[in-house]
Amino acid sequence: MTKPPQKRQKKRRWTPEEDNKLKHFKTEYPNLPWGEIIELAKLDRDGKSCSERWNNHLKSDFNKEKFSPQEDECIIYLRRHDVGWASMVTFFPGRSYNDVKNRGYQLKKRHAPISDSVRDDLQALMADLASLITNVDPNAISSDDQTSDHSIRGDDLEASTSGSADLIPNHGPNATRSIPGPTS
């Protein structure tokens, strides 16, 4: 007997009221498991949903400005070097995990190019970071990006997503480096 595929839940946006409840109880009891926060706040959500909402929207004041070209190129470059989304977020203080990930998928669709200057900056940045991290594969930061047009194709990103370890674990404030944001 094969189980029929679960019907996907209709999307329910978080209301300001739900946000407030979640924020209140999570701030008040930061160590409480989500299940108990849900009970206290009387939220009709599951733990994962709450965790996601908290981490991507409520935890801090996330930067909701458009991604700058430098940030875009940084994402492409890091992705190419098998840096996972979660690790990548450390390069973008103020951005949420979901924002970075969404941007990454957008760029993947567009086959966005990487400029020479940004590539060089990022190589230096990653070498810098690698020196802070002991368990890093030095080959992962070698200058292997000397392709003719420095453009990245969708399948490049595709390949880079398969089963390799994250390059940049979060090692505290020292490991967090920022990429130039939008200049307005």
Next chain:
DNA sequence: AACTAGTCCAACCGCCTTGAG
């Protein structure tokens, strides 16, 4: 003004890891 296509982004899903009992 109305319709359509494309884009953006929040929310959902499934798999995996981790830690407690």
Next chain:
DNA sequence: TCTCAAGGCGGTTGGACTAGT
């Protein structure tokens, strides 16, 4: 050692919004 729940992560979906016609 095993089981189970919680949470992290990567990937996908779909509703809202916007630009073009």
